[in-house]
Amino acid sequence: MERQPADAVVTVERVKIVYRDPNGRPFVAIDEASFTVRPGEKFVVIGPSGCGKTTLLKAIAGFLAPAAGRIVVAGREVHEPGPDRAVVFQDFDQLFPWRTVLGNLVYAMRAAKGVPKATAEARAHHFLKLVGIDAAAAKYPHMLSGGMKQRAAIARALALEPDILLLDEPFGALDAITRSQLQRELNEIWRRTHVTIILVTHSIQEAVYLGHRVLVLTPAPAVIREIVDTAAAEDVESPAFVALSHHLRELLVTPGQAKRDAVPAGQATE
């Protein structure tokens, strides 16, 4: 077991992530990132497009190895993906197209955790109900709307009963009404499960509404600009919500202490 602060389920310690361009030249995507996520926390990562949010999430998921530093999850250093960390990716088409919605969930549970078929089916229906698409259990992914596909992907991730749910802009491509509905549902799911959530978004409104704390990244190479406590602000019309949204917008559009250019106004705001 690795040493980890008592109140942390994820510890990111001086993590640096480096890609190579086609000529083999290194490109630093994340530099010296350090933070912890508490058990049962809704932790949001926000930053301009291309700054390294997905990169950070993939490293926590175990798909990318840091060039320096380390990531510890539940007392173990991350070296590979595992069923303790379920990911919902940024793109819509992450379900197996040849399996039904139910089949996708059942397969994930059987493959990742060896859950017996009947148990997996019962559990699949439970989680499809939780995200409101059990009626579509027998449908194939191409028969679903974008919002339904995202619900199915979230249900599949929840069905693995992970310690940590990693969500990469899960509502990014949805219309505003479906998006706010799914935001409310995610809060409801969290109330019922208290799963630790790390959520990436571009939306300041979503960050303040969903997050207990919001990590703000600078433009690439991403360093941490600030971690903002937003736990007290859920009512979108409250003065606290408005003030925190304003503060996050300021962090995103002004260069601050980071030694790089400001994000063009409006790029990462809404």
Ligand SMILES: Nc1ncnc2c1ncn2[C@@H]1O[C@H](COP(=O)(O)OP(=O)(O)OP(=O)(O)O)[C@@H](O)[C@H]1O
């Ligand atoms: N496989 C890769 N090889 C080389 N560079 C990459 C790779 N993946 C991402 N990058 C680069 O790393 C940087 C961060 O990318 P990342 O996808 O993490 O950004 P992001 O913050 O998730 O952006 P968006 O908000 O648009 O999803 C970008 O400059 C991107 O071009």
Ligand SMILES: [Mg+2]
């Ligand atoms: Mg991304």
